[in-house]
Amino acid sequence: MKCIYPLLFLTVTSLFAQQTETVDFLRIHAVVEPEPATESVSGILEITFKMLTETDSIYLDAHKMQVRNVKAENTSLSTTEDKIWMVGDFQKDNTYTASFNFMATPKQTLYFTRDQIWTQGQGKYTSHWLPSLDDMNDKIEFDLSIKAPIDKTVISNGDLMGKNEFDGKRVWKYDMPNPMASYLVALAIGNFEKNVQNSKRDILLETYYPVGEDQKAEPTYRYTAEIFNFLEREIGVDYPWQNYKQVPVRDFLYAGMENTTATIFSEAFLVDSIGFNDRNYVNVNAHELAHQWFGNLVTETEGTHHWLQEGFATFYALLAEQEIFGEDYYYWQLYNSAEQLKALSDEGKGEKLVNPNASSLTFYQKGAWALHILREKIGVEAFRQSVKQYLEKYAFQNVTTEDFLEEVRSITQEDISQWEKDWLFQSAFQSEQAYQSLLKSPFMNRYFEIAALRETPLAEKKEQIQQALTLPNDYIGQEAVQQLYGEPFSETEPLLQQAMESNNLYVRQTVAMIMEEIPVSFLQEYETLLEDDSYLTKEIALQTLWMNFTDKRKEYLDRLNGIIGFQDRNVEQLWLALALLTDGYSKLQKATFKNRLQGFTSSVYSFEVRQKAFEYINQLQLYNDEVIGNLINAAVHHNWRFRTFARDLLTEILKNPGTKNAVYKNFDSFSEEEKAYLNRLNVKG
Ligand SMILES: [Zn+2]
Structure with missing residues (x-):
């Protein structure tokens, strides 16, 4: 009897696979x-x-x-x-x-x-x-x-x-x-x-x-x-x-x-x-x-060719962004993905592009890199013609990697076989080829020069840092400021001052990020970060100033009162958490702040808002029955990232007998799905 099952299984699958025929x-x-x-x-x-x-x-x-x-x-x-x-x-x-x-x-x-x-x-x-x-x-x-x-x-x-x-x-x-x-x-x-x-x-x-x-x-x-x-x-x-x-x-x-x-x-x-x-x-x-072209007009026949969708979409998005944000941006994104791909590859975890089980990093970023290198190799015109011919030939049909390669080979005189080996069938990332390609960008050359100074003592590189901060490029300026991290303020002050005066939003944001202590002589300058047109900068600056200057806490909070921030309400939620710990607000005001923060855990809000609220509530230990109920609800959410976050937090707080009792007490109020999850955790009503 035993042998029948595999046989039956085989027949059935091959029958299924053939339905398109x-x-x-x-x-x-x-x-x-x-x-x-x-x-x-x-x-x-x-x-x-x-x-x-x-x-x-x-x-x-x-x-x-x-x-x-x-x-x-x-x-x-x-x-x-x-x-x-x-x-x-x-x-x-x-x-x-x-x-x-x-x-x-x-x-x-x-x-x-x-x-x-x-x-x-x-x-x-x-x-x-x-x-x-x-x-x-x-x-x-x-x-x-x-x-x-x-x-x-x-x-x-x-x-x-x-x-x-x-x-x-x-x-x-x-x-x-x-x-x-x-x-x-x-x-x-x-x-x-x-x-x-x-x-x-x-x-x-x-x-x-x-x-x-x-x-x-x-x-x-x-x-x-x-x-x-x-x-x-x-x-x-x-x-x-x-x-x-x-x-x-x-x-x-x-x-x-x-x-x-x-x-x-x-x-x-x-x-x-x-x-x-x-x-x-x-x-x-x-x-x-x-x-809409790569995936929808021409669709992979199977997962092996997934890069024909994700690699192309990633690469063409990058070309579109280059059109909008410029060539430096284009190379900067390529450089960043190369760093990630190299790290994966150095760990021995590099993946072939045609591996159907590859990670997103491979399908998306290695795919984009493969196309960037191919375009460099065969030239922009030949690349464009190959892609056009490929899309027109297979419109509304399904495609394989070979279908694309055939079109490329029909257009270019270049031999692409080595490229195929290196970029499609090799699991290691070709970091040397990538590096050589990045060097074609004058911007990347300048960036590498500054980045190479990371281990150099500050005294020996002040002039280069100063130069990098003169009319700074976003990325080179950020790199220069990062190299000031941990150095004594007496040495970095003029450079930090210069970075602030550059009026570059991202260079200034890096100053906000690297400064944990704010010397009084730099206070007035640092406070201007609260006004920057960046919710990230505002969030960091508010937190740092609040930590450093106890007697000015309420003043800083008043300055950012009413600002919401991103869709996850990052500035508003930080504001509420800090205000709860700040002297100068009445009991009634604080009760309102607490209510509002607790309310953000409710399913009325998106999971991004809720997750941030749970984080602050956990830090400040503001749990009540309502928040715990909302956390149980979050533990059965359809978004697995949020669900996993909620489950981990719930497991943690259920170690507290008080919390467990509260859950017990309210067990009947939970939905069937929530009850089922609690039962799996052995919290029974
Ligand atoms: Zn995609």
């Missing part, structure tokens, strides 16, 4: 209605498929779905744990349609976060909320209509053809004329407003933002049209879809996801004009847009 799914038309109250989804789906061979059964991937109202001629439908099987007498070259109602309560892929609903298909499988194909190799034309409450905005793939009211709800009808892989199907529902502009070639660019966040719309989406026009020009192939929409959502799993025509990204990238200086959406904006 049996049938071509052409079109899925679906009306979808997510239901927040039950976190479920229901809908009607119509599928059209063409047979490539004769067979009696085909399937759609569909996780734990109930199906009813089947309408299909001479075809019967049945469901298994993760599939919908269609059984009939399917003849080669014939086209069939089937329609049915479906219902599911997805545990992943479709997420309900307070007043938003959104999807993440890649890595999570669209088939959890919409019958589709987990295999990337059969591309389908998806036309989705989404039913949502009247007051919500709905974003999905393709063109919005119209909105109809129905049953007190609104149906948003979207249409895609071209096929795509199922992992790129998406929807986002929420309270959004949008700005609209046209690209140079008149493609509609829609940039969504949460209602009430108008002041963040421009800084968040700054350079959107420039990036779009640049990528079309640089890639040399017209943007392949009808329009381009971007929408930020709460508690997203990653930085962004390049759903076809409808990128969804993390709300943490929403910034105002000050926040823009510290962290901005430009890189992710360009990266997800580049995927």
